[in-house]
Amino acid sequence: MTRDNPIRIAILGAGIIAQSIHIPSLLRAGFILDTVCDLSPSRANDVAARYGVRGTTSPNEVFSDPQIDAVLIATPGSHTELTIAALMAGKHVLAEKPLALNLAEVDRIEQAQRDSGTVLQIGYMKMYDPLTQRAANAIAELTDIRLVRVTVSHPADAPQIQHLRMKPPVNDADRVEIDRANTYEIEQTNLALPGATPEFGAYFRNIIHGSVIHETSLLRGLGLQLPTEWTADVFPQLHGNEPSSLLAIGTSNDVRFIISWNWLPEYPEYNEEVKVLGSNGRVEYHLAKPYVLEERSRLIVQRHDGQERQDTTYTEINETGFLRQLVAFADSVNNGTPVRANLDGVRDDITTLTAIARAAM
Incomplete structure (x- = not known):
């Protein structure tokens, strides 16, 4: 402190x-x-x-x-x-x-x-969650890792923040400054993704950089080498104000990575989990939900020794990643x-x- x-x-x-x-x-x-x-x-x-x-x-x-x-x-x-x-x-x-x-x-x-x-x-x-380093250590002990899968269930804001009882926002911000910031972001998006449609550019900013970035930074924090080449798909087709889901697949050192980001507007709560599968066990990491001050993550480490399997669950009771x-x-x-x-x-x-x-x- x-x-x-x-x-x-x-x-x-x-x-x-x-x-x-x-x-x-x-x-x-x-x-x-x-x-x-x-x-x-x-x-x-x-x-x-x-x-x-x-x-x-x-x-x-x-x-x-x-x-x-x-x-x-x-x-x-x-x-x-x-x-x-x-x-x-x-x-x-x-x-x-x-x-x-x-x-x-x-x-x-x-x-x-x-x-x-x-x-x-x-x-x-x-990366600073109390269980992230423990999860990284458990992953390092896995042999012959074949699959790393991240699954995100992302609801609309309302189900996530209802418990906060916040005042409704007042529309009194400086519109000129907001427009200036939006214009700047569009310019930077065009530099990153030449030829992107305005709709995909917005998806790149708001979903890929606004949410999927959690997954790439977390995977790095777990000590995993990210792929350099990916296949990816957004579905359904981009339209209106509802974001599409994203499925991205890549391979690094014979390890298949799958990032599945799913827009589920009426889902009751945000859910994010990482699963890593190896020959001698698996690691499941369930991340704390946002907007809940005392929320904690949960880690399940499964180890195989011949026909014997041991499951250990870890939680942290005192501190959060924030x-x-x-x-x-x-x-x-x-x-x-x-x-x-x-x-x-x-x-x-x-x-x-x-x-x-x-x-x-």
Whole structure:
């Protein structure tokens, strides 16, 4: 925790994940919440008032404040521009996914970080889940791995956030700034996927980089080497506001990888699981659901020894990946500990996600 040397932090973006998880976790980890920034003045002021801190709609007000040590960026979409601005202002940055949509953006961010000398960590919280390292160790003990399968059941927002009893959002954000950000993202999408239709470009941003990125970063965190070539399909055909499901298949070192992302709008809760099959056993990793502060993951390790089979179930009762990523961030800021969720991982994810997207176009 950071209580001996507390970090004064501002949060940019006060949406669902910020209100339900990030702010409570920041306070639990010993950070000092200084400012809540959101393009919606009513949301910024409402959330700030709950915690007795400043509310603002201006990121520049945050960046120019010498009392603020760090920022947590949880705005929608790509975080490249805000991350660069924060780094150049001398702030340490914990940025949610997606950090960027293409490698050229990562190059710009890397230069800004090098120039500033500050800490940049990406919000790959599932890498910091207490059970992820245990799962990675169990996978490393498997022999003759043949299949890695990730299955996601993704409902609409309503079933996931009903328990939060949040106020309905007020449509008072700066429309000009929203349009500017949307235009920028479309431009970066076109650089990543030349020839993509507007509909597929939106799918690339909102689903592949907005959700499937969890799976690629998690697989890396489990110590698995991701394929470089994929086949992929989106179904049913892209249309309207309902996202399509995605099936992506690749092979790395004779191991078949399957990522199955499924849009199930009326499904009661988000579900995400990883299964790894080897000759001497299997590993099943069931990830904690989002938007539930005390939710925990569950790991099942099955080992075979001749005709004997042993199943062991693990849970973690004290901490979440969200909390542990904040503790790691504070350790990097205060003690210079190397960042695990870094730009190398971002490059790997962008390369993989772009390959999947191109295969699905």
